[in-house]
Amino acid sequence: MTSEGASVVALSGIRKEFTGQVALDDVSLAVQAGQVHALVGTNGSGKSTLVKVLAGVYSPERGSVLIDGQQVPHLTPARATELGLRFIHQDPALFPQQTVRDNISIGSRYRGSRGVRVDERRERDAARRALSAIGVDDVSPDVRLGALSQSQRTMVAVARAVQDLQGGQRIRLLVLDEPTASLPEHEAERVYGVIRDVAAQGIGVVYISHDLSPLLALADHVTVLRDGKLVASRSSSGLDEAALAQLMVGEEVQRATSSTSRPGEVVLSCRGLRGGRLQPTSLEVRGGEIVGVAGLLGSGRSTLLRLIAGSQPTDGGEVLVSGRRVPPGKPAAAIAAGIAYVPEDRRAQAAFPNLTLRENITGAALSAFRGPLRIDERAERAAVRALLDEFDVKPRDTEKQFRFLSGGNQQKAIIARCARLAPEVLLLDEPTQGVDVRARAQIHEAIKRLAARGTAVLVVSSDFGEVLDLSDRVLVLRQGGIKTTIADPATAQEQHVHHLAGTA
Numbered sequence: 418m419t420s421e422g423a424s425v426v427a428l429s430g431i432r433k434e435f436t437g438q439v440a441l442d443d444v445s446l447a448v449q450a451g452q453v454h455a456l457v458g459t460n461g462s463g464k465s466t467l468v469k470v471l472a473g474v475y476s477p478e479r480g481s482v483l484i485d486g487q488q489v490p491h492l493t494p495a496r497a498t499e500l501g502l503r504f505i506h507q508d509p510a511l512f513p514q515q516t517v518r519d520n521i522s523i524g525s526r527y528r529g530s531r532g533v534r535v536d537e538r539r540e541r542d543a544a545r546r547a548l549s550a551i552g553v554d555d556v557s558p559d560v561r562l563g564a565l566s567q568s569q570r571t572m573v574a575v576a577r578a579v580q581d582l583q584g585g586q587r588i589r590l591l592v593l594d595e596p597t598a599s600l601p602e603h604e605a606e607r608v609y610g611v612i613r614d615v616a617a618q619g620i621g622v623v624y625i626s627h628d629l630s631p632l633l634a635l636a637d638h639v640t641v642l643r644d645g646k647l648v649a650s651r652s653s654s655g656l657d658e659a660a661l662a663q664l665m666v667g668e669e670v671q672r673a674t675s676s677t678s679r680p681g682e683v684v685l686s687c688r689g690l691r692g693g694r695l696q697p698t699s700l701e702v703r704g705g706e707i708v709g710v711a712g713l714l715g716s717g718r719s720t721l722l723r724l725i726a727g728s729q730p731t732d733g734g735e736v737l738v739s740g741r742r743v744p745p746g747k748p749a750a751a752i753a754a755g756i757a758y759v760p761e762d763r764r765a766q767a768a769f770p771n772l773t774l775r776e777n778i779t780g781a782a783l784s785a786f787r788g789p790l791r792i793d794e795r796a797e798r799a800a801v802r803a804l805l806d807e808f809d810v811k812p813r814d815t816e817k818q819f820r821f822l823s824g825g826n827q828q829k830a831i832i833a834r835c836a837r838l839a840p841e842v843l844l845l846d847e848p849t850q851g852v853d854v855r856a857r858a859q860i861h862e863a864i865k866r867l868a869a870r871g872t873a874v875l876v877v878s879s880d881f882g883e884v885l886d887l888s889d890r891v892l893v894l895r896q897g898g899i900k901t902t903i904a905d906p907a908t909a910q911e912q913h914v915h916h917l918a919g920t921a
């Protein structure tokens with residue numbers, strides 16, 4: 418669908434530095450009207466930074482932004498909006514406590530233009546129109562955003578970004594920075610549908626994702642960044658997933674080796690555990706064993722992990738670690754019992770954005786470094802540096818503030834923190850969401866290494882291919898209970914899991 422002629426939006430020779438680090442080095446990008454332009458690269462390669470330059474959030478040290486071939490000297494976020502550029506950033510600024518209607522109207526003309534009073538009816542109608550323009554009819558404008566599923570929230574973010582389509586304002590460009598990172602396949606399809614519709618209206622789309630296969634199906638053109646530099650910009654036709662991964666990484670991507678650990682004694686056992694969505698559930702995980710949990714949204718998969726981790730109150734049943742009962746509903750008790758937990762929404766729940774990478778990694782395990790009087794900082798730094806190496810967290814700067822790490826590197830850092838605890842039980846909810854192909858393989862290796870040291874691992878993922886790849890055994894959850902167990906995931910088909918879990 419690429420049209421000829423001048424690009425609607427272009428970046429030329431962009432350089433962006435952060436203290437002591439070059440995030441973008443001479444990067445150019447040109448988006449045509451109606452084009453779906455994929456922007457790919459490993460974690461930390463500079464994608465979100467480039468998007469923020471385009472949004473006027475960062476001003477580059479060098480290079481220029483061109484709209485319809487005209488240079489825009491001092492781009493600000495307000496100017497970008499006026500020029501018809503719309504963004505869904507990697508951390509979309511949505512407000513869970515507010516209604517869908519409020520979230521869509523923030524920044525729109527219905528707000529503020531009439532003083533303190535808000536015209537609710539107009540707002541509601543506008544929200545409804547914005548949603549239905551992108552084919553969403555199952556979301557009420559008056560419901561609280563926090564009550565929606567991930568995919569519905571993503572749709573609200575999309576609706577907010579493209580709402581002016583009906584208002585007569587010309588929208589030139591829609592940029593989506595990993596909108597589907599935590600969406601299961603069939604939910605992500607909805608977002609792909611919207612992207613196709615938007616492009617069909619002549620709007621340029623820049624799309625960022627680590628999910629390479631749907632990305633290739635969607636994109637007309639692909640631009641690849643590596644370490645802040647442009648390595649390729651070409652048509653997507655004739656490009657397959659392996660070739661694209663190789664362009665991103667610069668070498669062939671190795672798959673994780675298969676698990677070598679031999680399961681030992683039962684370490685984790687749940688007996689009749691129930692609470693929230695979860696019906697009474699019993700299961701056992703041995704030391705060295707990786708047990709996958711496959712299930713759809715709402716199947717109780719995350720509830721299961723939360724109950725074991727003590728971060729949600731139980732309604733009954735018990736959790737034992739190496740035969741010892743763990744007091745329920747208390748995260749601290751679970752940690753003391755040797756349970757490490759990586760929640761789904763880890764950036765919000767498990768990280769301290771304003772502290773350093775080092776503090777984020779050691780925070781939970783500080784006591785190990787406490788000498789008689791004070792923390793041995795040298796030892797702490799060395800230990801953290803070793804972990805950054807092991808998990809390939811970039812940059813290798815222990816003193817960098819956590820919030821300045823790229824999305825994927827934040828994930829790796831949190832998993833590194835768990836590894837430091839050498840836990841008896843490791844609970845992982847969506848361990849590779851939003852991480853690149855290489856990081857994904859590295860995280861899989863890391864999980865297997867932990868298992869090989871005797872940790873009992875329970876891992877939830879909506880990517881059933883990943884569950885099968887990683888696990889020694891897979892529990893299929895459906896409507897709050899274990900429906901069946903797949904004893905030999907290596908030979909099972911992804912399609913079969915979908916069938917058992919309740920789709921396709």
Ligand SMILES: Nc1ncnc2c1ncn2[C@@H]1O[C@H](COP(=O)(O)OP(=O)(O)OP(=O)(O)O)[C@@H](O)[C@H]1O
Pocket residue numbers: 435436438440458459460461462463464465466467507811812821822823824825826851853
């Ligand atoms: N505000 C900032 N201050 C300092 N460094 C930053 C800042 N924002 C980004 N960086 C650094 O710039 C580099 C590029 O980060 P960016 O977020 O653009 O990566 P990305 O390609 O979007 O990665 P991901 O796939 O993980 O989202 C990273 O090394 C990151 O640590």
Ligand SMILES: [Mg+2]
Pocket residue numbers: 464465466507594823824
């Ligand atoms: Mg990013």
